[in-house]
Amino acid sequence: MQRERTNETSLRVVSKEKDSIIVEMINYDNTLLRTLxxxxxxxxxxxxxxxxxxxPIIDNPQIYVKVKSGKPQAAIKRSIRKLSKLYEDLGAQVEKEIEKYRSNHIIKTTE
Structure with missing residues:
Protein backbone atom coordinates (compact mmCIF):
# COMPACT_ATOMS: atom_id res chain seq x y z
CA MET A 1 0.00 0.00 0.00
CA GLN A 2 1.30 3.45 -0.88
CA ARG A 3 2.51 5.70 1.95
CA GLU A 4 -0.07 8.15 3.28
CA ARG A 5 0.93 11.81 3.15
CA THR A 6 -0.11 13.05 6.60
CA ASN A 7 1.83 13.52 9.83
CA GLU A 8 -0.73 11.55 11.83
CA THR A 9 0.40 8.14 13.03
CA SER A 10 -1.83 5.11 12.83
CA LEU A 11 -1.69 1.45 12.01
CA ARG A 12 -3.53 -1.05 9.86
CA VAL A 13 -3.69 -4.83 10.13
CA VAL A 14 -2.50 -6.17 6.78
CA SER A 15 -3.00 -9.86 7.58
CA LYS A 16 -3.84 -11.96 10.61
CA GLU A 17 -3.45 -15.68 11.18
CA LYS A 18 -3.93 -17.65 14.40
CA ASP A 19 -0.25 -17.36 15.33
CA SER A 20 0.95 -14.37 13.29
CA ILE A 21 0.10 -10.83 12.32
CA ILE A 22 1.40 -8.19 9.91
CA VAL A 23 0.71 -4.59 10.89
CA GLU A 24 1.39 -1.58 8.68
CA MET A 25 2.78 1.28 10.77
CA ILE A 26 1.69 4.53 9.14
CA ASN A 27 4.02 7.51 9.64
CA TYR A 28 6.14 5.85 12.33
CA ASP A 29 9.87 6.44 12.59
CA ASN A 30 12.25 3.52 12.03
CA THR A 31 13.97 4.24 15.33
CA LEU A 32 10.75 3.64 17.24
CA LEU A 33 9.95 0.50 15.26
CA ARG A 34 13.38 -1.00 15.86
CA THR A 35 12.94 -0.49 19.60
CA LEU A 36 9.45 -2.00 19.49
CA PRO A 56 11.48 3.52 1.71
CA ILE A 57 9.82 6.39 -0.13
CA ILE A 58 6.42 5.05 -1.13
CA ASP A 59 5.68 2.33 1.44
CA ASN A 60 5.05 2.36 5.17
CA PRO A 61 6.98 -0.05 7.38
CA GLN A 62 5.29 -3.27 8.44
CA ILE A 63 5.81 -5.33 11.59
CA TYR A 64 5.56 -9.11 11.44
CA VAL A 65 5.05 -11.08 14.67
CA LYS A 66 4.70 -14.85 15.06
CA VAL A 67 3.99 -16.48 18.44
CA LYS A 68 4.26 -19.98 19.97
CA SER A 69 0.98 -19.55 21.79
CA GLY A 70 -1.51 -16.83 22.51
CA LYS A 71 -2.42 -13.99 20.21
CA PRO A 72 0.28 -12.15 18.26
CA GLN A 73 -1.44 -8.81 18.83
CA ALA A 74 -1.22 -9.46 22.59
CA ALA A 75 2.58 -9.71 22.28
CA ILE A 76 2.63 -6.33 20.54
CA LYS A 77 0.43 -4.79 23.23
CA ARG A 78 2.57 -6.21 26.05
CA SER A 79 5.69 -4.77 24.47
CA ILE A 80 4.10 -1.36 23.95
CA ARG A 81 3.04 -1.30 27.62
CA LYS A 82 6.58 -2.20 28.74
CA LEU A 83 8.12 0.51 26.56
CA SER A 84 5.54 3.03 27.70
CA LYS A 85 6.40 2.28 31.34
CA LEU A 86 10.12 2.47 30.57
CA TYR A 87 9.77 5.91 28.97
CA GLU A 88 7.42 7.11 31.70
CA ASP A 89 10.00 6.11 34.34
CA LEU A 90 12.76 7.73 32.31
CA GLY A 91 10.76 10.96 32.06
CA ALA A 92 10.21 10.98 35.83
CA GLN A 93 13.91 10.39 36.41
CA VAL A 94 14.84 13.27 34.10
CA GLU A 95 12.44 15.58 35.94
CA LYS A 96 13.90 14.54 39.29
CA GLU A 97 17.45 15.20 38.07
CA ILE A 98 16.48 18.60 36.66
CA GLU A 99 14.92 19.59 39.98
CA LYS A 100 18.01 18.38 41.84
CA TYR A 101 20.22 20.38 39.48
CA ARG A 102 18.10 23.50 39.91
CA SER A 103 18.11 23.26 43.70
CA ASN A 104 21.91 22.89 43.72
CA HIS A 105 22.48 25.78 41.32
CA ILE A 106 20.18 28.48 42.64
CA ILE A 107 21.97 31.79 42.76
CA LYS A 108 21.50 33.19 46.21
CA THR A 109 21.25 36.95 46.44
CA THR A 110 21.53 39.08 49.52
CA GLU A 111 19.70 42.29 50.03
Whole structure:
Protein backbone atom coordinates (compact mmCIF):
# COMPACT_ATOMS: atom_id res chain seq x y z
CA MET A 1 0.00 0.00 0.00
CA GLN A 2 1.30 3.45 -0.88
CA ARG A 3 2.51 5.70 1.95
CA GLU A 4 -0.07 8.15 3.28
CA ARG A 5 0.93 11.81 3.15
CA THR A 6 -0.11 13.05 6.60
CA ASN A 7 1.83 13.52 9.83
CA GLU A 8 -0.73 11.55 11.83
CA THR A 9 0.40 8.14 13.03
CA SER A 10 -1.83 5.11 12.83
CA LEU A 11 -1.69 1.45 12.01
CA ARG A 12 -3.53 -1.05 9.86
CA VAL A 13 -3.69 -4.83 10.13
CA VAL A 14 -2.50 -6.17 6.78
CA SER A 15 -3.00 -9.86 7.58
CA LYS A 16 -3.84 -11.96 10.61
CA GLU A 17 -3.45 -15.68 11.18
CA LYS A 18 -3.93 -17.65 14.40
CA ASP A 19 -0.25 -17.36 15.33
CA SER A 20 0.95 -14.37 13.29
CA ILE A 21 0.10 -10.83 12.32
CA ILE A 22 1.40 -8.19 9.91
CA VAL A 23 0.71 -4.59 10.89
CA GLU A 24 1.39 -1.58 8.68
CA MET A 25 2.78 1.28 10.77
CA ILE A 26 1.69 4.53 9.14
CA ASN A 27 4.02 7.51 9.64
CA TYR A 28 6.14 5.85 12.33
CA ASP A 29 9.87 6.44 12.59
CA ASN A 30 12.25 3.52 12.03
CA THR A 31 13.97 4.24 15.33
CA LEU A 32 10.75 3.64 17.24
CA LEU A 33 9.95 0.50 15.26
CA ARG A 34 13.38 -1.00 15.86
CA THR A 35 12.94 -0.49 19.60
CA LEU A 36 9.45 -2.00 19.49
CA UNK A 37 10.60 -5.08 17.58
CA UNK A 38 13.53 -5.56 19.98
CA UNK A 39 11.08 -5.48 22.90
CA UNK A 40 8.68 -7.88 21.17
CA UNK A 41 11.56 -10.33 20.67
CA UNK A 42 12.12 -10.41 24.45
CA UNK A 43 8.65 -11.94 24.91
CA UNK A 44 8.88 -15.69 25.67
CA UNK A 45 5.80 -16.39 23.54
CA UNK A 46 7.30 -14.81 20.41
CA UNK A 47 9.00 -17.00 17.81
CA UNK A 48 9.77 -14.25 15.33
CA UNK A 49 9.40 -10.48 15.08
CA UNK A 50 10.73 -8.11 12.47
CA UNK A 51 9.90 -4.98 10.61
CA UNK A 52 10.53 -4.23 6.99
CA UNK A 53 9.88 -1.58 4.37
CA UNK A 54 9.24 -2.64 0.79
CA UNK A 55 10.19 0.77 -0.62
CA PRO A 56 11.48 3.52 1.71
CA ILE A 57 9.82 6.39 -0.13
CA ILE A 58 6.42 5.05 -1.13
CA ASP A 59 5.68 2.33 1.44
CA ASN A 60 5.05 2.36 5.17
CA PRO A 61 6.98 -0.05 7.38
CA GLN A 62 5.29 -3.27 8.44
CA ILE A 63 5.81 -5.33 11.59
CA TYR A 64 5.56 -9.11 11.44
CA VAL A 65 5.05 -11.08 14.67
CA LYS A 66 4.70 -14.85 15.06
CA VAL A 67 3.99 -16.48 18.44
CA LYS A 68 4.26 -19.98 19.97
CA SER A 69 0.98 -19.55 21.79
CA GLY A 70 -1.51 -16.83 22.51
CA LYS A 71 -2.42 -13.99 20.21
CA PRO A 72 0.28 -12.15 18.26
CA GLN A 73 -1.44 -8.81 18.83
CA ALA A 74 -1.22 -9.46 22.59
CA ALA A 75 2.58 -9.71 22.28
CA ILE A 76 2.63 -6.33 20.54
CA LYS A 77 0.43 -4.79 23.23
CA ARG A 78 2.57 -6.21 26.05
CA SER A 79 5.69 -4.77 24.47
CA ILE A 80 4.10 -1.36 23.95
CA ARG A 81 3.04 -1.30 27.62
CA LYS A 82 6.58 -2.20 28.74
CA LEU A 83 8.12 0.51 26.56
CA SER A 84 5.54 3.03 27.70
CA LYS A 85 6.40 2.28 31.34
CA LEU A 86 10.12 2.47 30.57
CA TYR A 87 9.77 5.91 28.97
CA GLU A 88 7.42 7.11 31.70
CA ASP A 89 10.00 6.11 34.34
CA LEU A 90 12.76 7.73 32.31
CA GLY A 91 10.76 10.96 32.06
CA ALA A 92 10.21 10.98 35.83
CA GLN A 93 13.91 10.39 36.41
CA VAL A 94 14.84 13.27 34.10
CA GLU A 95 12.44 15.58 35.94
CA LYS A 96 13.90 14.54 39.29
CA GLU A 97 17.45 15.20 38.07
CA ILE A 98 16.48 18.60 36.66
CA GLU A 99 14.92 19.59 39.98
CA LYS A 100 18.01 18.38 41.84
CA TYR A 101 20.22 20.38 39.48
CA ARG A 102 18.10 23.50 39.91
CA SER A 103 18.11 23.26 43.70
CA ASN A 104 21.91 22.89 43.72
CA HIS A 105 22.48 25.78 41.32
CA ILE A 106 20.18 28.48 42.64
CA ILE A 107 21.97 31.79 42.76
CA LYS A 108 21.50 33.19 46.21
CA THR A 109 21.25 36.95 46.44
CA THR A 110 21.53 39.08 49.52
CA GLU A 111 19.70 42.29 50.03
Missing amino acids: VEEILKDDQVIEARYYIKH
